[in-house]
Amino acid sequence: MDAQERQKLFDQAKEWVLQAGRHIRDVIDEPLEIDTKSNPNDLVTHMDRNTEQFFIEKIKQHYPTHNIISEEGYGDQLDTLKNSTVWIIDPIDGTMNFVHQKRNFAISVGIFEDSVGEIGIIYDVMEDVLYTAIRGEGAYKDNQELPPLDPNLSLDESICIINSFWACENPKINGKKIQELIKKVRGTRSYGSAALEFAYVAEGIADSYITMRLAPWDIAAGIVLINEVGGNITRADGTKLDLLVNNTILVANQAIHEQIQNDYIELK
Amino acid sequence: MDAQERQKLFDQAKEWVLQAGRHIRDVIDEPLEIDTKSNPNDLVTHMDRNTEQFFIEKIKQHYPTHNIISEEGYGDQLDTLKNSTVWIIDPIDGTMNFVHQKRNFAISVGIFEDSVGEIGIIYDVMEDVLYTAIRGEGAYKDNQELPPLDPNLSLDESICIINSFWACENPKINGKKIQELIKKVRGTRSYGSAALEFAYVAEGIADSYITMRLAPWDIAAGIVLINEVGGNITRADGTKLDLLVNNTILVANQAIHEQIQNDYIELK
Numbered sequence: 001m002d003a004q005e006r007q008k009l010f011d012q013a014k015e016w017v018l019q020a021g022r023h024i025r026d027v028i029d030e031p032l033e034i035d036t037k038s039n040p041n042d043l044v045t046h047m048d049r050n051t052e053q054f055f056i057e058k059i060k061q062h063y064p065t066h067n068i069i070s071e072e073g074y075g076d077q078l079d080t081l082k083n084s085t086v087w088i089i090d091p092i093d094g095t096m097n098f099v100h101q102k103r104n105f106a107i108s109v110g111i112f113e114d115s116v117g118e119i120g121i122i123y124d125v126m127e128d129v130l131y132t133a134i135r136g137e138g139a140y141k142d143n144q145e146l147p148p149l150d151p152n153l154s155l156d157e158s159i160c161i162i163n164s165f166w167a168c169e170n171p172k173i174n175g176k177k178i179q180e181l182i183k184k185v186r187g188t189r190s191y192g193s194a195a196l197e198f199a200y201v202a203e204g205i206a207d208s209y210i211t212m213r214l215a216p217w218d219i220a221a222g223i224v225l226i227n228e229v230g231g232n233i234t235r236a237d238g239t240k241l242d243l244l245v246n247n248t249i250l251v252a253n254q255a256i257h258e259q260i261q262n263d264y265i266e267l268k
Numbered sequence: 269m270d271a272q273e274r275q276k277l278f279d280q281a282k283e284w285v286l287q288a289g290r291h292i293r294d295v296i297d298e299p300l301e302i303d304t305k306s307n308p309n310d311l312v313t314h315m316d317r318n319t320e321q322f323f324i325e326k327i328k329q330h331y332p333t334h335n336i337i338s339e340e341g342y343g344d345q346l347d348t349l350k351n352s353t354v355w356i357i358d359p360i361d362g363t364m365n366f367v368h369q370k371r372n373f374a375i376s377v378g379i380f381e382d383s384v385g386e387i388g389i390i391y392d393v394m395e396d397v398l399y400t401a402i403r404g405e406g407a408y409k410d411n412q413e414l415p416p417l418d419p420n421l422s423l424d425e426s427i428c429i430i431n432s433f434w435a436c437e438n439p440k441i442n443g444k445k446i447q448e449l450i451k452k453v454r455g456t457r458s459y460g461s462a463a464l465e466f467a468y469v470a471e472g473i474a475d476s477y478i479t480m481r482l483a484p485w486d487i488a489a490g491i492v493l494i495n496e497v498g499g500n501i502t503r504a505d506g507t508k509l510d511l512l513v514n515n516t517i518l519v520a521n522q523a524i525h526e527q528i529q530n531d532y533i534e535l536k
Contacts, residue, residue: 040424041454096455100427101473156308159368164432164456168447175447179436186309187364188432190458205369 001085001113009063009111010119010134013087016058017107020051020091021125028102028126043095048072051091051107059087069244071217081115081243088112088220088243093122094193102126108195110220112243120224122195131199131225139202139228148230149204153255158207160185160260161197172212172248173236174266181210181264194249198222201251202229208252208260210236216243222251232257236265269353269381277331277379278387278402281355284326285375288319288359289393296370296394311363316340319359319375327355337512339485349383349511356380356488356511361390362461370394376463378488380511388492390463399467399493407470407496416498417472421523426475428453428528429465440480440516441504442534449478449532462517466490469519470497476520476528478504484511490519500525504533 001009024047033046052072059068063085067076070089078086087109092098094105103126111119120139122131133139139146160181167178182188189206191197194214200206202225219233220243226233235241236248238261250261269277292315301314320340327334331353335344338357346354355377360366362373371394379387388407390399401407407414428449435446450456457474459465462482468474470493487501488511494501503509504516506529518529 096427100454103473159364162432164430164435164450164458167432167435168450179443182432182436186368187460188458189460190432190456192455192457205371 001118006118006134010121010132012062013109013111013119013121014130014132016055017109017121017123018130020054020107021123021128023054024051024092024107024125025128032099034099041096043099044072045092045095045099047098048092048095052089055087055089055091055109069216071215078244081112083114085111085113088216090195090217093195093218094191097192104191104193104196106193106195106199108217108221110217110222110224112220115243117220117224117227120221122199122221122225124196124199131202133202133221133225133228135224135227137228139225141199141203146203146225146229149207149253149255151230151255153207153253155184155256155259156186158185158253158256159205160188161190161200161206161209162188163190163211166210166212170212172268174268177264177266178210181260184264194218195222198251199225201231201253202226204229204253208250208256210250210260210265212236212248213246214249215246219243219247219249226251230254234261236261237267238262269386274386274402278389278400280330281377281379281387282389282398282400284323285377285389285391286398288322288375289391289396291322292319292360292393300367302367309364311367312340313360313363313367315366316360316363320357323355323357323359323377337484339483346512349380351382353379353381356484358463358485361463361486362459365460372459372461372464374461374463374467376485376489378485378490378492380488383511385488385492385495388489390467390489390493392464392467399470401470401493401496403492403495405496407493409467409471414471414493414497417475417521417523419498419523421475421521423452423524423527424454426453426521426524427473428456429458429468429474429477430456431458431479434478434480438480440536442536445532445534446478449528452532462486463490466519467493469499469521470494472497472521476518476524478518478528478533480504480516481514482517483514487511487515487517494519498522502529504529505535506530
């Protein structure tokens with residue numbers, strides 16, 4: 001994909017994201033049909049499905065050769081990201097926030113070509129704040145370029161985004177080591193939307209984000225943003241992500257990523 | 269204080285809060301002078317002090333008989349709230365967010381008369397969102413009245429605001445019981461501004477908020493808001509708050525307050 005073609009694709013994707021967001025804002029106070037998926041707290045609404053359907057139709061019409069991976073299951077089954085252009089979409093990231101708060105959720109669209117993240121768009125719908133990145137051309141919050149992350153940050157002056165669940169006894173990670181991390185950092189936060197939590201690390205308003213199970217659509221756009229500001233993203237054990245499966249995640253400012261991974265993360 | 273006098277006091281306090289907020293927004297990108305207080309993560313800036321000074325001067329000039337309790341120490345030393353009108357002020361609640369994020373902080377002003385909370389104002393400065401309450405006259409988010417909290421809420425469908433620190437081994441509360449609560453509720457969040465976290469419970473976008481050490485200025489305005497929507501506020505052990513000292517705090521929807529307190533909170 002040459003630069004001009006990529007820019008055109010970005011402009012189109014951005015227009016659809018904004019259009020979908022406007023629609024969600026228009027109907028935000030209408031009654032929701034809420035179902036659950038894997039467990040009683042894994043929520044999905046008709047708005048997740050409708051928004052996904054909107055993207056599927058647009059992409060199939062305008063880019064019939066592109067593939068799609070999307071949260072609510074309309075997407076293509078892929079064995080590899082190689083040799084294709086793939087849209088990886090979460091129509092509403094942070095559905096629990098969408099249902100309970102009517103804010104703090106995002107539309108997340110990542111576009112990968114031949115396994116490389118080319119375009120990332122994360123739209124905080126109710127705030128009308130758009131985080132975007134094109135590979136090699138920087139990351140933006142609305143029209144403002146995000147500066148590179150502070151290379152001199154120390155862990156004890158950093159803010160870590162982590163859900164308190166991972167400080168508990170749990171089947172994925174040693175909670176006691178996470179408790180040590182919680183006591184080490186300056187503060188912890190938890191916002192309930194993975195895409196926005198990636199964006200906050202890219203923006204530098206938090207410095208790390210740790211979680212034990214994210215799907216491709218939770219992270220695809222965020223990866224492109226984080227890459228553009230010099231942050232590090234790996235699985236929580238420091239190994240490389242596989243975008244076609246669920247991953248544990250450690251996103252962090254590059255100055256503290258290795259220290260967190262080495263000293264505080266012990267997977268089960 | 270009769271209703272008319274109280275309304276006038278509310279209008280005046282609200283005007284000063286908005287004025288202080290506008291000033292903070294105007295200078296938000298200027299360099300900050302940052303000091304620490306009780307520990308390296310207990311931050312204070314010249315903007316906390318300047319904003320406090322702004323309120324002190326206004327109140328002393330217009331209400332010379334009123335007393336003031338305020339975070340940065342300019343206030344009056346009181347042995348009792350009885351027989352006086354007291355402004356309880358946090359000029360910037362969520363100073364860590366103010367410093368690291370330049371958002372997610374609030375101005376909090378509570379006005380108590382003869383120990384009773386009469387007026388509560390919490391201003392999310394960067395969002396320009398104003399939460400207000402006058403005793404007996406309801407709570408508002410901007411111009412929209414907040415509905416009473418859902419009396420049929422169940423704990424396992426609730427969202428709890430709690431900092432992950434309290435799930436760790438700590439000197440205040442049994443972290444293991446808190447871990448049980450974290451697993452019981454639908455989700456947890458942590459935003460880093462006590463005043464806003466009170467406001468979110470009042471708004472019903474979260475259903476409980478637990479923390480182990482809040483000062484009068486962190487909670488005064490929030491108490492008035494929560495009272496107006498039917499929520500419960502006590503110390504974490506269920507006993508009555510003393511507004512002149514630091515308190516442990518359990519704020520919750522009335523349907524789940526007792527259950528949280530009885531089944532999940534064990535103070536040390």
